[in-house]
Amino acid sequence: MLGFAVRRLALALAVALAVSAASFVLLRLSGDVAAAIAGEGARAEDIAFVRKAYGLDRPLIVQYAEWLGNTLRGDLGTSLYFKTDVSALVADKLPVTLILGLSSVLFALAVSLPLGILAAIFPNTWIDRLCLALAVLGQALPNFFFALCLILLFSISLRWLPVSGTGTWLHFVMPTIAxxxxxxxxxxxxxxxxxxxxxxxxxxxxxxxxxLSPASVVFKHALRNALIPVVALAAVQLGFLLGGSIVIETIFALDGLGYLAYQSITYKDFPTTQAVVLLLSVVYIFLTFTADIVNAWLDPRLRVA
Amino acid sequence: MSAILTVEGLEVDLSVPAGTLHAVRDVSFEVARGETLCIVGESGCGKSMTALALMGLLPRNARRRARRLVFDGIDLAAASRTQTNDLRGSRMSMIFQEPMTALNPAYTIGNQLCGVYRRHKGGSAAAARERAAFLLGKVGIAAAGERLGQYPHQLSGGLRQRVMIAMALMCDPALIVADEPTTALDVTIQAQILKLLKDLQDEFGMALVLITHDLGVVARVADSVAVMYAGAIVERGTAAQVFAAPRHPYTAGLIDCIPVPGRTKPGERLGAIPGTVPALVGNITGCAFRSRCAHAQARCEDAPPQHAEGGHEWACIRGAA
Structure with a gap:
C-alpha cells in the first residue's frame, strides 16, 4: 500500500510538471505579454523596451525555467491588473472556492448516496422512479436558474439566508445547494x-x-464495491467545481478563484492566469491522486497497479 | 437416524415475461442427520432452485410453496425472515458453484470468515480468528494464520473453494447445501474437494445436500440420490439402488453417459439422451420425459404412476423389472 502510494505520488509530480510546462507555453502563444504589460495604445518601441526589460526576448525555455524556479519559491509574480502580489491574491481567493467545492461535493454525496442505494434496493418501483425524477430535475435545471429560485425562496420570501457575500457559513448554504x-x-x-x-x-x-444482517449485506458487502467508480467521479467533479463555479460565484458574489480566473483572462493578466491554471491543475492532480489512494483502500486488487 | 430435513410438495414458481415458470414441481425428499443426498439432473431441471428454496435465497421474482418444509424441527415454511436469517450460516449453510466470485474481493479471508462466526456466535474477535484458523487447517490450507490476512484474489480457485467450505463450517452446521461445488474447478482439484467434503462430514457429522449434474460425483459421495427432470423428482433411492438398477429411463440414460474404465472401449460412442429439456412455462401434462424416451407409449400422455420398492421410488409406466 505504501509502495503504491509512493509510485502514484511520483507520477502525480511528473504530471504536474508537464502541465505547468504546457500551460506556460500555451499562454505565451495566446498573446503578447509585453504588449499586455505596456498597456493599450503603447507604441512599438515601448513594447520592445518592455520586452527587453522583462526578459521576454529570451528563449521560452529559459523564461519557463525562471518562472518555475520562482514558483517553487512561492513567488508567482505581480498581477498586471490588480498590481498586487499574485500569491497573496490567489491565497485570498482560494479558501472561498475550496469551501464551496468541497461542501458542494459533500452535499451531492449526502443527497445521492441514500437515494442511489434506495433506488438500487427497490429497482423499478415507485421509490426508484421518485429518485430518478429528482435526478432528472437536477440535471435539467440550469444551475443559475435554480440558484435564482433559491434566492427568491430563502432570501426574499423567507428571509432566512443572506443573498450574497462570504461573511458567514450561512452565505455558503445556497451556493452549495445550487x-x-x-x-x-x-x-x-x-x-x-x-x-x-x-x-x-x-x-x-x-x-x-x-x-448476515441486511444492513451488513448492503453497507459492508455491496456498497464498498459499488463506491469505487463513485470515488473517481467525485474527484473529477470536485475539480470541475473548483474551476467551473464561475456562474455560481458570480450570482452569489462569492469572490473566489473562478471569478478571479474570469477577470484575469478578460484583462490579459498573464501572471494571474498562469497562477490560477497552475493551481487548479495541481489541485486536480492532487484529487486524482487522492481518489487513487482511496480506491486502493477500497479495493485491494488495485494496490498492485 | 432421524431426519434433519423433510421436504414435502415443494414448489417454486418464477414469474417471467412469458408467464409463470414452474421451476420446481411437487418435490419431496428427506435427509437424515449425517447423510449425503445428491440431487442430479441436467441444467435447468430445477435443482439449483430447489437448493435456493431450502435456504430461503430465491430470487425476487420467485415464489416458494411447500406442504412441509421442516429443518431440524423448525418449520421453514412458517419461519419469519429473521428466523431464517438466524439459521443461515449457522445451522444450515451453503457452498456455491463459483469460488472465484463467491468471496468479497474487498475484504480479507479472515474478515469474511470471522464475520459469519461473530454474527451467529458473538464472542471476541480472537475467538473467531482462532476458529477460522482451525477450520482453514481442517480444509487443508497450510499457513492458515497467514492466509487469514490475504484477499480472495491472492488465492487460486481450489483454495477459494476450500475457504468457502471453511466458511460454511464456521458455526458447526447440521446441514450443508452444496450447489455444484466442484463444477468450476480442475478435475484433479474436483476430486480433492469431494474427498475433503466427505472427510469433513465424517469428522463433523453434518448432513450434505449436494446438487450436481455429474453422476461421477454422485457415485463417489452419495448415500442416496434424487434424480430431477423438468422440475420434478423422477427417481429416488439409495445410491446402490439407483446405480445398480435404475428404474426410470432418464436415470438409465444418464448412467449410460458415464464412461467406465474397462467397460467403455476406446473409440466407442458414449450414451446420449436425444432432444432437450421441455420448457417449464405453463403446465406439463403426462410424463415430461416422453418426447425423449425410447420406451414412450400412448399411456405416457397421462400422469406417470408412482412406484415404490424398498425405499426406491420412481415415476414411470414401467414397473419393477
Whole structure:
C-alpha cells in the first residue's frame, strides 16, 4: 500500500510538471505579454523596451525555467491588473472556492448516496422512479436558474439566508445547494447502477447465505464495491467545481478563484492566469491522486497497479 | 437416524415475461442427520432452485410453496425472515458453484470468515480468528494464520473453494447445501474437494445436500440420490439402488453417459439422451420425459404412476423389472 502510494505520488509530480510546462507555453502563444504589460495604445518601441526589460526576448525555455524556479519559491509574480502580489491574491481567493467545492461535493454525496442505494434496493418501483425524477430535475435545471429560485425562496420570501457575500457559513448554504444539486444526479445514477450490480454479485449472495444482517449485506458487502467508480467521479467533479463555479460565484458574489480566473483572462493578466491554471491543475492532480489512494483502500486488487 | 430435513410438495414458481415458470414441481425428499443426498439432473431441471428454496435465497421474482418444509424441527415454511436469517450460516449453510466470485474481493479471508462466526456466535474477535484458523487447517490450507490476512484474489480457485467450505463450517452446521461445488474447478482439484467434503462430514457429522449434474460425483459421495427432470423428482433411492438398477429411463440414460474404465472401449460412442429439456412455462401434462424416451407409449400422455420398492421410488409406466 505504501509502495503504491509512493509510485502514484511520483507520477502525480511528473504530471504536474508537464502541465505547468504546457500551460506556460500555451499562454505565451495566446498573446503578447509585453504588449499586455505596456498597456493599450503603447507604441512599438515601448513594447520592445518592455520586452527587453522583462526578459521576454529570451528563449521560452529559459523564461519557463525562471518562472518555475520562482514558483517553487512561492513567488508567482505581480498581477498586471490588480498590481498586487499574485500569491497573496490567489491565497485570498482560494479558501472561498475550496469551501464551496468541497461542501458542494459533500452535499451531492449526502443527497445521492441514500437515494442511489434506495433506488438500487427497490429497482423499478415507485421509490426508484421518485429518485430518478429528482435526478432528472437536477440535471435539467440550469444551475443559475435554480440558484435564482433559491434566492427568491430563502432570501426574499423567507428571509432566512443572506443573498450574497462570504461573511458567514450561512452565505455558503445556497451556493452549495445550487452547485451540489447540479452534480448530484451523476452520482446518484452511478451509485444506483453500481449497487444494482453488486447486490446481484455472488459474494453478496454468499453474505446473505451466511445469515448476515441486511444492513451488513448492503453497507459492508455491496456498497464498498459499488463506491469505487463513485470515488473517481467525485474527484473529477470536485475539480470541475473548483474551476467551473464561475456562474455560481458570480450570482452569489462569492469572490473566489473562478471569478478571479474570469477577470484575469478578460484583462490579459498573464501572471494571474498562469497562477490560477497552475493551481487548479495541481489541485486536480492532487484529487486524482487522492481518489487513487482511496480506491486502493477500497479495493485491494488495485494496490498492485 | 432421524431426519434433519423433510421436504414435502415443494414448489417454486418464477414469474417471467412469458408467464409463470414452474421451476420446481411437487418435490419431496428427506435427509437424515449425517447423510449425503445428491440431487442430479441436467441444467435447468430445477435443482439449483430447489437448493435456493431450502435456504430461503430465491430470487425476487420467485415464489416458494411447500406442504412441509421442516429443518431440524423448525418449520421453514412458517419461519419469519429473521428466523431464517438466524439459521443461515449457522445451522444450515451453503457452498456455491463459483469460488472465484463467491468471496468479497474487498475484504480479507479472515474478515469474511470471522464475520459469519461473530454474527451467529458473538464472542471476541480472537475467538473467531482462532476458529477460522482451525477450520482453514481442517480444509487443508497450510499457513492458515497467514492466509487469514490475504484477499480472495491472492488465492487460486481450489483454495477459494476450500475457504468457502471453511466458511460454511464456521458455526458447526447440521446441514450443508452444496450447489455444484466442484463444477468450476480442475478435475484433479474436483476430486480433492469431494474427498475433503466427505472427510469433513465424517469428522463433523453434518448432513450434505449436494446438487450436481455429474453422476461421477454422485457415485463417489452419495448415500442416496434424487434424480430431477423438468422440475420434478423422477427417481429416488439409495445410491446402490439407483446405480445398480435404475428404474426410470432418464436415470438409465444418464448412467449410460458415464464412461467406465474397462467397460467403455476406446473409440466407442458414449450414451446420449436425444432432444432437450421441455420448457417449464405453463403446465406439463403426462410424463415430461416422453418426447425423449425410447420406451414412450400412448399411456405416457397421462400422469406417470408412482412406484415404490424398498425405499426406491420412481415415476414411470414401467414397473419393477
Amino acid at each position: 452547485l451540489g444539486y447540479y452534480v448530484a444526479p451523476a452520482f446518484m445514477r452511478l451509485i444506483r447502477a453500481g449497487m444494482i450490480e453488486t447486490l446481484a454479485a455472488d459474494y453478496v449472495r454468499t453474505a446473505r447465505a451466511s445469515g
